[in-house]
Amino acid sequence: PDVDAIILTPLSPHSLTHKPLVVERESVMDIVAGTVNEGTTAIIDGQVSYPLRLCDHVIVRDSTTGEPVGTARLNCSLSNDRFYTAGEFTIDELVALPDVKVEVGRTCLRRAFRNNLALGALGRGIGSYAAAAVAVWLFGCTSVMTTDIQLAALLCARFRASGAHQRSYGATPRPAYVMPGLEATIATLDTPTIDRAALDDLLPPLLRVYLKAGAAVSAAPALDHDFACIDFFTLLDLRTHNSGFLGRFAPC
Numbered sequence: 001p002d003v004d005a006i007i008l009t010p011l012s013p014h015s016l017t018h019k020p021l022v023v024e025r026e027s028v029m030d031i032v033a034g035t036v037n038e039g040t041t042a043i044i045d046g047q048v049s050y051p052l053r054l055c056d057h058v059i060v061r062d063s064t065t066g067e068p069v070g071t072a073r074l075n076c077s078l079s080n081d082r083f084y085t086a087g088e089f090t091i092d093e094l095v096a097l098p099d100v101k102v103e104v105g106r107t108c109l110r111r112a113f114r115n116n117l118a119l120g121a122l123g124r125g126i127g128s129y130a131a132a133a134v135a136v137w138l139f140g141c142t143s144v145m146t147t148d149i150q151l152a153a154l155l156c157a158r159f160r161a162s163g164a165h166q167r168s169y170g171a172t173p174r175p176a177y178v179m180p181g182l183e184a185t186i187a188t189l190d191t192p193t194i195d196r197a198a199l200d201d202l203l204p205p206l207l208r209v210y211l212k213a214g215a216a217v218s219a220a221p222a223l224d225h226d227f228a229c230i231d232f233f234t235l236l237d238l239r240t241h242n243s244g245f246l247g248r249f250a251p252c
Contacts, residue, residue: 011043026110048226055080058125060109060118069113070122075103076133085141088177088222089233093169099136102129107206119205136238141222141231142207151202152221152230153185158199159217159232161191167216171233177222179230210234 008021041049060070075083083103085091094101104126109118130138144155159165173179200208211217218233 056129058122058129060113060121060125062113070107070109070118072107072122072126073105074126074129075105076129076135077101078133085139085233087174088141088224088231089171089173089218091139091169091171091233094137094139094171094235097137097169100133101137101139102126102133102135104138104140114205116205119209123209130238138236138238140234142204142210142217142234143224143227143229143231144203144207144221145229146202147223147228147230149179149181149185152179152182153189154194154199155203155230155232156182156186156220157189157191157194158196160219161194161196164211164215164217165219167237168218168233168235169216171218171235173218173220173222177224177231179221179223182220207232207234210236214240 003022004025006023006025006027008023010018010020013019043049056074056076058072058074059068061067062069077100081095083091083095084105085103086095107122109122126138144152146152200211203211213236215234215236217235221230221232224231
């Protein structure tokens with residue numbers, strides 16, 4: 001019980017060679033399905049069910065060891081018409097647009113590599129992929145690791161005051177992901193006194209980069225009970241991003 005490890009177990013394997021694997025807790029594991037059907041699912045810790053779809057991945061490796069230290073899942077509308085984001089948010093207006101879209105998800109960096117250098121490398125990979133697909137839209141869910149309703153309300157008020165929600169194509173949390181009491185809590189806030197700089201310090205680096213680039217976010221987050229966080233729908237129009245964003249996240 002004291003072993004700091006992860007066990008990867010195939011369910012109902014069709015061969016005796018498919019045995020459980022024990023790996024280090026910090027390991028980055030890729031689960032790749034060569035063929036997927038409706039309902040193909042990965043089950044995490046016997047509790048979280050996660051549908052598998054055909055997607056691409058950007059992987060950042062340590063140049064000295066070759067080990068993967070970061071990854072992002074990319075789901076392009078050229079090859080897929082189903083999006084993970086649609087499980088939490090209504091994004092019908094965005095999906096209906098004829099332009100090429102790239103959904104970014106499961107962005108992760110190992111703790112020791114959570115710095116601007118690794119984030120920039122990951123971003124350049126995403127930017128190169130989007131450029132190759134001639135994508136117009138980059139979107140996904142960006143998580144803030146809190147379920148505190150007061151903090152969620154402050155973040156919503158901050159985004160609404162900046163007008164960032166007005167370009168999110170009506171993305172709203174689906175009923176199962178609505179945060180109870182959020183709008184009532186927002187109504188009690190004294191918006192002019194909100195310390196925007198202090199709130200921005202609480203945001204994950206990737207969301208700060210997106211906002212600096214002019215990204216739109218949903219007016220309200222989705223409450224993710226499985227991961228104890230709130231997710232904001234995030235949308236970036238790649239035709240209008242500024243040069244600072246281009247330097248970090250586009251091909252160079």
